Ligand SMILES: O=c1ccn([C@H]2C[C@H](O)[C@@H](CO)O2)c(=O)[nH]1
């Protein structure tokens with residue numbers, strides 16, 4: 001699938017965002033290695049921290065359906081620069097994606113920036129660190 005097609009899937013679900021508090025719609029589209037697309041939008045809550053970003057909604061939809069192998073994630077917002085994923089989403093990406101997987105961030109003006117998971121979150125805490133800690137205790 002080409003980049004623009006995945007970006008278009010992200011744009012499709014951008015409209016579904018539930019954002020009565022921020023009024024900042026975000027859409028995400030996650031491509032599996034076998035060609036399936038899982039779309040997510042941000043979903044907010046009156047208790048603000050309970051809200052969930054578009055990226056994590058897409059990732060959790062895919063994981064909950066048994067998907068484990070991913071090839072690209074596209075994210076879009078009506079932002080001045082390509083929308084930078086938040087820290088929580090970067091941590092979730094590092095849990096489920098290979099370090100060299102491509103994350104495509106974009107905006108409604110058509111600016112597109114590609115980054116790897118590792119570029120978004122270098123030196124991330126992973127399950128390997130946890131195993132190491134346990135073996136030393
Ligand atoms: O990459 C991002 C950045 C922000 N948001 C959401 C969280 C919140 O609902 C709103 C404003 O921060 O945008 C996302 O979904 N993804």
Ligand SMILES: [Zn+2]
Pocket residue numbers: 053054055056085086087088089090
């Ligand atoms: Zn986020």
